[in-house]
Amino acid sequence: MNDQPWITERLAQAPPLGAPAPGTVILNDSKGEILDEGAATDLFAAYFGSDDTQMAVRVVASGDTLGYLSRTQALDLIELSSRGLGESIAQFLPGMSTYAPISLRCPIGGCPANPIVAATFDVMYPPRCPEHPSQPLEFVRS
């Protein structure tokens, strides 16, 4: 059985050469588990869609850096759907969290992990910065 997260094989060990410093996507859901592909795709889309210059993103799960996802690989995750019933992969559903992407940041000035996108944020147990493991991340109000 393969225990690797579904995304591992798409990740590189380092960002592309010459690319701007990548931000971060935290891939955990509220229970600390790895998000499924549909929910994760929205996070990547939110990250890359908000900054056309970003060429890669650092992917973090449970505080560990899993690797780097390039913009091209993130584009490959997008499935184009139609407007018929049953074409969706992430509708608003009962009993399931709606993982609308949210923005976080490391308050330490110049932290290379910023900007950070995550699916969930619990103010009592904020995630830690992958660059500064003792530093809790802050929620960024849009």
Add this chain to the structure above:
Amino acid sequence: LKRRSAKRVPPAVSDTEWLVQVAHAERAARAATSDDLYAALADAAVTFGHRFGLALESLAKTAGREEQTENPYTVLTRAFQLVFASWLSGQRLTPRADERERRVEAALALAADDPIFAPLAANVLLHLPAGHPKRDLALISGLRPTGMSSLTLPETFRDLRPWQRVARSPGMILGAFIAGTPDRADEQLAQITFSIASVDLDESSLARHVRRGTVAERNARHYVIRLDFRLRSARRYFELAVEAGRQGDEDGARRLVSHMSAMLEDLAIPDAVLMLGEALSHFAQDFESLRRAAGMFAAVVESSTAARELRLTAARKEAAARRILLDFERMYQVLRPLLPAYEVDYLTALDEDELDAAGRAFGEVVLALTYACVRLNRWAEAAELFERGKCSRLRYRAQLRANYYGDTVIEREAELSAFRRGLTLAAPPVPNSEVDPLGSRVGTEAALLEANRRLRTEFPSEVLAPPSLRALTGVMYADEGVIVLIANSTSTLVAGFLAGDVTSPTVVSVGEMTDAEWLDLLAQGRRGTWLASLRTHRSSNDSNDTLERVLAAANHLIYPVARRFEAENIHRVTILPHRWFHVVPFWALPSLSSFLVETAITAADFVEARTRSVPRLPSRALVVANPAGDLRAADAEAATVEASLKRHGVASQRLAGLGATETALLNELRDGAALLHFCGHGRSDFDHPERSALFLAPDPSVLSRSGHVFPAVLPANATGDASDDASYVIDGLGRVVQKRIVGGLERTLEHGKSGTISAWYADRRCVSLAELWTAADISISRELSGVALAVLSACESGLERIGESNIDEPVGLLAAMRLAGVANTIATLWPVGDVEGALFMHEFYAALGQCEGVVDLHGLLNDVRVRFRTMSRDAALESISALRDMASDPIARFVLERFREQLPNRPAQPFAKPYAWAAFFVSGVGKLIIGDSMT
């Protein structure tokens, strides 16, 4: 009515009831014509049931003592017996919507007075449609006819044939019980007839029964019983003859027909003549036989004693025979005077079965009359008659709403809709049981239906008359041609009219494909069918291939007319489709590529669109974006719509994601938003077209109460097998209906007056949850009446069910929008891609943003289609980038980027295939005023 037992006491009748009964009897006695008499007795039957018979009998006795001879009430008593008997055996007496329930109550009252009538009551109950609250299995079982003791009452009602045969038997048992006290021969003959009608018999068994019956017949006193024996026996011989003929046993068929004829010998009544004619035409091998059969049918049609239903049946049969005999004049003469009768039956049909049967008959007659007129070269009348059969019920409902009591009509329809959803509303007042004893016992739904119907009786039917050919061609533009399509059982007629044609079309072409072949290509074929490909969510390439086949066939059909139009310097073509042609995108036909093409569902719609006032672009718009949360390009589409409208000073309110609830949407419309742009999911439901819907966000307050109905994962016992079909009511919440659908299981909750939450489960996991804004909801809403333009940028929002019968009556979201008063609707015929839809709308609204004055929406959309179809990759890249720049949602931007990245892999013209560019079309007025122009 005479009672079987002298010991029985007649039911107590109050003074008031007696007086009302006497008034009815007086009305019947004073009737000047047989129709008046029939109407009076029918009214009395559906009001008092058998108690009116007792009243007449009492009056007859009183009068008899004075006159010592037969008096008017004796005659009325006999007449009433026949009317009452035919009613109990299933014949409709009045147009009342609650008549069926009144019949049930009358039969039960009769059975309560004398148990001998219990079998009749059982038959009447069995006549109720499955699911009717009064179709009580236990009650029916208790009323089981004694002669049917060997029959097991089917528990599921799936095998009702033997029962239904009895239920359809007119006057058979009734004659025995109602016509008086039968002696032994009467009873014996009735029992034999009962067996003949209800048991499967081969020829020799039938002959044995008939021999026994013929002996009993000699001593039977009552005409109704003897007649019933003859007719039922003859009918069974005919059925066996047809079966023999089907199996190639010609001698057997001939022998059986001669037995049938023998049973009908000397019966100079319309029923017998009709049956003889049927046999003659069925087995006719030469024109002379067919001519004789047609003559028999004609005799029934013209008979003053034949019942209405019989005359209507005979007329259709005669027309069919005359068509083969090429006697078009007589075909016209026999059907034309009866057309209103077929039409009324169709317009007032109450349930699916009635609607189907009446629609079949009306549609057949309309087509037959059209065909006859065409063959007689009476084109103007042909066009008018043909149009009469199109969208009749929709036009009828629309006209009712346009009347001064239109609000009441909508209110009644809403009440009925709510009741059918299980909501307990205030029922209509219950009639006084002394004045209307049967009416006081009918159920709420029947009472609501009748209240609804009564509103319609005052409606002048001539308002529904279709426009004349002169009116149709009178509103056409000088450079316009109208194409009328008529598919029938032998060919497809294409008639091309130009402005000023008042007697005949400029060009006529006949296509070889029949209506059945079109149906096969478009809707019912097993493979490669256009609608089937949409149903099964095949890939767009597959769907495009199927669409290309449809377009090739339609192009072949239209080509000759299109060429003639070109020669006549025509630039604009309007198609009036017929039945399944409504699903064909005529604007995508190569032969029409040089024309501006539009469609109109009927000639009446076409004329109205050209003559009614043109709505203005409103100052407020409502943009509904992505209620289900999964259409990632929706934000970009909403942005482009808002930006374009802003150029014209239109303020837009956006309802997005979970905020796009039905309540919020209706509130915005109520507050004056008169342009609706919907960008989300849509569904066309062909089984229940009134449930075709646009998907909105579920109301949080309803979800908070009903969350347990829609678990994220269904328990293991709900995996999609047949047992998963269920319906139950949760007190205080609503009705839950669960059924299997393609790819999983749908669970809906009907809540409130019009709310419906729908969840779709695939592999037991919930993959979709939405509030359905259904065609039924839309059609009873008032909020849309001022909407100038509704753009339904959703899958198959303009794909409607046509129905299986001959009638041309599209039902679905478009029809609902029209009914609700929306002036213009832009909708789709098939599923559209999320990004492609947004891009198309980007182009459309960009074009709209440039418009001023009276905007021809057909022309505008046509331009956009052409631009889309011929758009180069570079232009597409530019357009998608512009759209992306408008989006504020980063996810939308990234999704559009993904689409842009894929474009280089596409053909030089990425949207050249019809499936990519031809889905959208305009329905309605087709115009919009932008700016300060005068209409």
